[in-house]
Structures are given as structure tokens and as C-alpha cells.
Amino acid sequence: MHHPDICIAGAGIIGLSLALELHHRGHRVTVLDQGDPLAEASTAAAGMLAAQDPDNPPQLRPLADLSLSLYPAFLDRLYNFSAIRVPFQTHTTLQSLHPKHNSPNELTPADLTAEDLSHLLPALTPTGHRFILLDEHSLDPRQLAAALLAAVHSTTIDLRPNTSLLSTRSTSNSIEIITATGTVHSSRFVDCTGAWATTTSRLSHLQIAPRKGQMVAVALPPSLPLHFVVRTPDIYIVPRTTGPAAGRAIIGATIEDSGFDKSIHPDDIHHLRALAAALLPPIANTPQLEAWSGLRPATPDGLPLLGALPGDPNHLIATGHYRNGILLAPATALVMAQLLSNETPSVDLTSFSPGRAVPQTA
Numbered sequence: 001m002h003h004p005d006i007c008i009a010g011a012g013i014i015g016l017s018l019a020l021e022l023h024h025r026g027h028r029v030t031v032l033d034q035g036d037p038l039a040e041a042s043t044a045a046a047g048m049l050a051a052q053d054p055d056n057p058p059q060l061r062p063l064a065d066l067s068l069s070l071y072p073a074f075l076d077r078l079y080n081f082s083a084i085r086v087p088f089q090t091h092t093t094l095q096s097l098h099p100k101h102n103s104p105n106e107l108t109p110a111d112l113t114a115e116d117l118s119h120l121l122p123a124l125t126p127t128g129h130r131f132i133l134l135d136e137h138s139l140d141p142r143q144l145a146a147a148l149l150a151a152v153h154s155t156t157i158d159l160r161p162n163t164s165l166l167s168t169r170s171t172s173n174s175i176e177i178i179t180a181t182g183t184v185h186s187s188r189f190v191d192c193t194g195a196w197a198t199t200t201s202r203l204s205h206l207q208i209a210p211r212k213g214q215m216v217a218v219a220l221p222p223s224l225p226l227h228f229v230v231r232t233p234d235i236y237i238v239p240r241t242t243g244p245a246a247g248r249a250i251i252g253a254t255i256e257d258s259g260f261d262k263s264i265h266p267d268d269i270h271h272l273r274a275l276a277a278a279l280l281p282p283i284a285n286t287p288q289l290e291a292w293s294g295l296r297p298a299t300p301d302g303l304p305l306l307g308a309l310p311g312d313p314n315h316l317i318a319t320g321h322y323r324n325g326i327l328l329a330p331a332t333a334l335v336m337a338q339l340l341s342n343e344t345p346s347v348d349l350t351s352f353s354p355g356r357a358v359p360q361t362a
């Protein structure tokens with residue numbers, strides 16, 4: 001029987017990025033997924049690398065900044081393994097600040113004037129918004145998924161789709177991973193099952209919950225050549241500028257607690273389009289190309305869980321990335337690989353400890 005050094009459950013962007021990093025470090029890695037790789041939140045995402053989103057919890061910033069700094073090398077590694085180059089789709093975000101975002105951080109740029117905005121985006125109806133410009137990239141998660149999967153397939157990583165995790169059993173120096181199709185014996189186990197970690201995690205005080213986001217893609221009208229992201233606390237409009245999806249814009253997203261239900265509701269899609277059209281009227285009547293939903297893994301305090309379960313050093317978890325899984329994948333892969341290699345992580349992981357206390361009111 002195959003005995004990997006490390007077994008990962010969950011072949012989403014977190015699990016597969018970690019698998020590649022561990023493979024790079026010489027570990028034998030097995031990755032299990034209950035269905036197809038990268039079929040859930042990883043490809044439902046809009047793809048904004050929104051490290052400076054003022055709605056992010058401030059504790060996320062060091063991990064987010066580390067991830068941004070790793071992104072070029074991460075994409076180069078994917079290219080080297082897969083020969084698929086994943087381009088950035090946008091390089092700037094027009095961010096509306098809510099009144100509560102008075103000073104999200106001391107580096108916040110000055111508000112744009114009405115004249116700035118009319119030059120930047122003549123179609124914008126900025127009524128009631130304060131806008132700033134952020135240096136922020138986005139990419140197409142479907143392109144990223146294709147490159148990541150091809151990269152993994154080009155290695156000796158043992159990727160097993162349609163292999164549901166049933167339970168784990170730790171012994172003093174290894175862990176048994178019981179699946180629907182057999183048992184894997186591994187030195188260490190990392191749960192990267194995203195929203196599904198709720199069904200496997202033993203963290204009763206830090207429950208992970210699926211939080212649904214519905215999204216819609218529309219064709220951008222020729223009168224609106226949008227080359228940057230527009231984001232308010234209620235809505236984002238993310239154009240695809242290159243590749244097979246060029247010329248469309250992704251509008252998102254709802255935030256719903258409805259368990260594992262992923263149904264799409266025309267009223268919700270209509271509401272998203274109406275919010276987008278209130279900002280950018282030319283988007284009101286353009287053809288709708290696609291609508292879908294994804295399940296974000298949410299924690300009570302909005303921060304990911306990164307590290308070993310209390311009292312079980314061979315059973316680790318890396319989930320709870322909520323709205324920032326694409327952004328945080330390279331840094332998560334690095335710090336988890338560092339933990340698994342008994343190295344000091346590049347950022348302090350105290351805020352993300354699976355054993356942390358969570359305020360009841362968070």
C-alpha cells in the first residue's frame with residue numbers, strides 16, 4: 001500500500017497549491033477529493049487579489065501581503081510545470097469606501113475627485129460613494145485552475161478524485177485516513193476541504209460554515225471598455241480583459257447562509273445586476289452569459305484556520321479562507337509547508353491558530 005508523507009483532503013486551490021509546495025520540498029503527497037478537483041469555491045471565485053479590501057479583517061493583512069509577494073513566483077511555477085501562463089486580468093481597483101471605512105489603514109490613498117472619476121470611467125454614477133484607486137490585481141480562477149491541475153498532473157503527486165473522506169484516526173506517529181474506497185496511512189494529514197471541513201473537523205468552538213455567493217457574468221457593451229475592477233461594500237464588477245472570457249464582466253456576489261444549497265435565484269441575480277447598473281448604467285441591459293454560485297468557507301471571526309488541531313500534531317487544517325481563497329493560496333501553501341517541515345512560518349500564525357478563542361459575538 002502507498003504510504004505518503006502527507007495526505008491532503010480537498011483538491012481545491014488551497015489543497016493543490018499546498019501539494020505542489022510540498023512536492024517541491026521533496027515530500028510524497030496524496031490528495032483526496034470527494035468529487036472533481038477545483039470544482040467548488042476555487043472556480044466560483046471572481047479572482048480579485050483584494051489584499052487591501054477595507055472589509056477584510058486587519059489581522060489578515062500580513063498573510064495577504066505575503067501571498068501577493070509570492071504570486072509572481074507561484075504563477076511562474078505553474079507555468080514551468082504546465083506550460084499554461086495565467087495572466088493578470090486587471091491591475092487596478094476602483095474601491096468605494098463606506099463611511100465606516102474612515103481610515104482602513106494609514107496608507108489609504110486620497111479620495112478621487114468627481115473630475116478624476118469622470119476621466120477614469122465616464123459611465124460611472126458615483127452618487128453617494130467615496131472612491132479611491134487601489135493597486136490590486138485580478139485573475140481568472142478558471143485559467144488558474146487549469147494551470148494548477150495540469151501542474152499537479154505533471155508531478156508524482158497522487159491525486160484521487162471521487163474519494164470521500166469518512167474519518168481520521170491518529171496514532172502516536174501517524175494518522176489513518178479512512179475514505180469511502182479504503183484507508184490511507186500517512187505521517188501527517190491536512191484538511192483543506194473548505195466549507196466541507198465542517199463535516200470532518202473536530203473544532204467544535206470554531207465551526208466552519210458554508211456561505212453561499214451567487215454570481216453572474218454579463219457581456220460588456222462596446223461603449224464600456226472596462227479595464228479595472230469596480231468594488232463597493234455591496235457589489236463588485238470584475239472585467240475579464242484577456243483569454244477566452246475577455247469582454248465579459250463578473251458581477252458578485254450574494255452572501256447567504258443556506259447550508260450546502262447552491263441553487264441560483266433569478267431575483268437575486270436581478271438584484272446583483274441592478275446594483276451594478278446603479279453604478280454603471282450601460283451594464284443594465286447587456287446579455288447575461290452565465291450565473292453560478294459557490295460556497296465560501298466561513299469562520300466565526302472571519303479568519304482562516306491554519307495549523308495543527310489542539311492536542312493532535314499530525315492532524316492539521318488549512319481552511320476558512322472565506323472570500324480570499326485565491327488571494328491567500330500561495331501564502332497558505334508556504335506557511336503550511338513550513339509548519340510541516342518544522343520551520344518557523346514566514347508570518348505569525350497566532351491569529352489563525354485552530355486553538356484560538358473566538359469571541360461569542362464575532
Ligand code: GLY
Binds near residue numbers: 213253296322
Ligand atoms: N471572493 C469574492 C467573494 O467572496 O464574493
